[in-house]
Amino acid sequence: MWRYRKLLPVPDGPVRYPLPIGGTPLLPVPALRRTLGTPHLWIKDETRNPTASNKDRATALVIEDGLRRGMDTITTASTGNAAVATAFGAAGAGMRAVIFVSTGCRPDKLALMTQAGAHVFRVPAGYAAAVDLSRAAARSFGWLDRNTGANPYTIEAKKTVAFEVWEQLGRRLPDVMIVPVGDGPTLVALDKGFAELVSCGHAGRQPRLIGVQAESCQPLVRAWFGAPAGPAELDPTATVADGIAVVRPAIGDAVLDAVRRGGGAMVAVTDNALLSAVTTLAARAGVGAEPAGAAALAGLARAVECGLVDRSETTVLLVTGREVKAGGGPAGPGRVAVVEGLDEVERALAGAC
Amino acid sequence: MWRYRKLLPVPDGPVRYPLPIGGTPLLPVPALRRTLGTPHLWIKDETRNPTASNKDRATALVIEDGLRRGMDTITTASTGNAAVATAFGAAGAGMRAVIFVSTGCRPDKLALMTQAGAHVFRVPAGYAAAVDLSRAAARSFGWLDRNTGANPYTIEAKKTVAFEVWEQLGRRLPDVMIVPVGDGPTLVALDKGFAELVSCGHAGRQPRLIGVQAESCQPLVRAWFGAPAGPAELDPTATVADGIAVVRPAIGDAVLDAVRRGGGAMVAVTDNALLSAVTTLAARAGVGAEPAGAAALAGLARAVECGLVDRSETTVLLVTGREVKAGGGPAGPGRVAVVEGLDEVERALAGAC
Secondary structure, three states: OHHHHHHOOOOOOOOOOOOOOOOOOEEOOHHHHHHHOOOOEEEEEHHHOOOOEOHHHHHHHHHHHHHHOOOOEEEEEOOOHHHHHHHHHHHHHOOEEEEEEEOOOOHHHHHHHHHOOOEEEEEOOOHHHHHHHHHHHHHHHOOEEOOOOOOOHHHHHHOHHHHHHHHHOOOOOOOEEEEEOOOOHHHHHHHHHHHHHHHOOOOOOOOEEEEEEEOOEOHHHHHHOOOOOOHHHEOHHHOOOHHHOOOOOOOHHHHHHHHHHOOOEEEEEOHHHHHHHHHHHHHHHOOOOOOOOOHHHHHHHHHHHOOOOOOOOOEEEEEOEOOEOOOOOOOOOOOEEEOOOHHHHHHHHHHHO | OHHHHHHOOOOOOOOOOOOOOOOOOEEOOHHHHHHHOOOOEEEEEHHHOOOOEOHHHHHHHHHHHHHHOOOOEEEEEOOOHHHHHHHHHHHHHOOEEEEEEEOOOOHHHHHHHHHOOOEEEEEOOOHHHHHHHHHHHHHHHOOEEOOOOOOOHHHHHHOHHHHHHHHHOOOOOOOEEEEEOOOOHHHHHHHHHHHHHHHOOOOOOOOEEEEEEEOOEOHHHHHHOOOOOOHHHEOHHHOOOHHHOOOOOOOHHHHHHHHHHOOOEEEEEOHHHHHHHHHHHHHHHOOOOOOOOOHHHHHHHHHHHOOOOOOOOOEEEEEOEOOEOOOOOOOOOOOEEEOOOHHHHHHHHHHHO
């Protein structure tokens, strides 16, 4: 990722973050192309990052910035993958990670975070409250704030995916790129990266961006159609795609702007389509993904059905992540506690240190 | 990996295998170095391969060879990771995979194989019988045989790790490399790669190789000390390190020769040490590993205790793999069946096609 540092907010001097990030493959997927009849289909495989998701890019740039400013603690709230990326990235960099999750966060994801030594606070009032608490803690205690939508470096980091796709396609852009959408920074960052390539004169026009959400949690698809979302369309617990199940996306308006600007669209897909996409990616491309990570493939089928994408177009699917396992090791020096306010956070950390 | 193709049995012409393999990072691990007092410690992180283990290298070279010879089916027996690598690699290349496992193979590993569309045969008589059946099927049906110890291309592929370490250290070799040992090809391949660097005049002498096994399944450690192994030292079900729990290693003699040649050693480690190594890798290096994959770190502690390694030496730990999840998707077009003989295999495949 540091290959593009002149276009990133990273001053001169050696990069201190120790884990290699980005430079993930753009796969030609011959067997999948034959199966789908899409001769110019590509997969940008972000599962090849250190914790197997694109969250590693944002984590790396935020921590690099923190290391240069002498900061010793990073915090974020997360539905899962961003927290795992933060815990492992902080561990590699010798920084403390303090993670806030909803009490609904899955035990296997918690195990990964604590194995990497993170302090994990579970917040009964849910994900939005966890975000508020993480941000308040960052302000009060002077911690590095990695929260999506709060730290613009997350978008700066993720825009490097656009640069890589352009280089890997032989310095040209695809017609369409299809992307899972939760809080929104992945799609917004692609738009920014492609826009910078156009402004630098490296490309004539941006690709269309198609954002994909799960049917049972599709606030931005509803907003795209200007239709109100019913309760069955805003239930983050009702989909297998937990990584993109966000009721109030942090930068939803920016997502809709980016999609509109490039002439793209938003589509919703069923859980059956998501699960089937996981299997098709494995069996026809040899790529492992979690359901949210495979959403772009489900979205492609939907987009073709709706006439939004032609099978002959150069189309890139962003596969954002796969699940890894905690591997059986016990929890690291971190701690897990349930908290409702900042004072409890402070007491728990004082006790742990 | 194909960067070294002049030293591999790959004729001219474009590489057909579609998944990028190898080129995994050699990590400087600053926080882990401080914790252990080992200023020149490195981790060669093989979890960055497509299915998160070093088995992907062997799979890629065997399939590349098969594609060039027009073969449409690959078979292997495996305790887990080699089977997963074969299933995904074959899927990516559009080839059929037929996998033989013992009936003790873990359900989550089976799910990964079937998700990738492999045909999986469970063999009640155990791993050794599964190997025999897979090899017999390869001979009878003209399939590509990827079995460890049967196909020399597995060692040719894995020797590229030695070339990468040499290049990544600035064209010099480490003093010591520590490696998990199950059937043996990973260690034997490193020895071959380092020996080729020495014969080409790129290095003066090979690094010492230290092989690591789990205490409860340590046939080669016992053989190294010339001592008979008791039943408690040959129980593959008694360790968390299932990936290296092999009672009769396929190329055990070659392992002992390679270790002896470089002035290395064999060490055994407890399950507690393996689990603790998993946590330390996560919390101090930001690297996820399964217990067998983390064995080199547990082996380092043991080797330092025994005076086999000095903390000031340039030491590379090979982290061989981490566990990934099937991600919730249903089984692919593959099938699972229990079989005891070749005729059942033939009938099951005829029914499935």
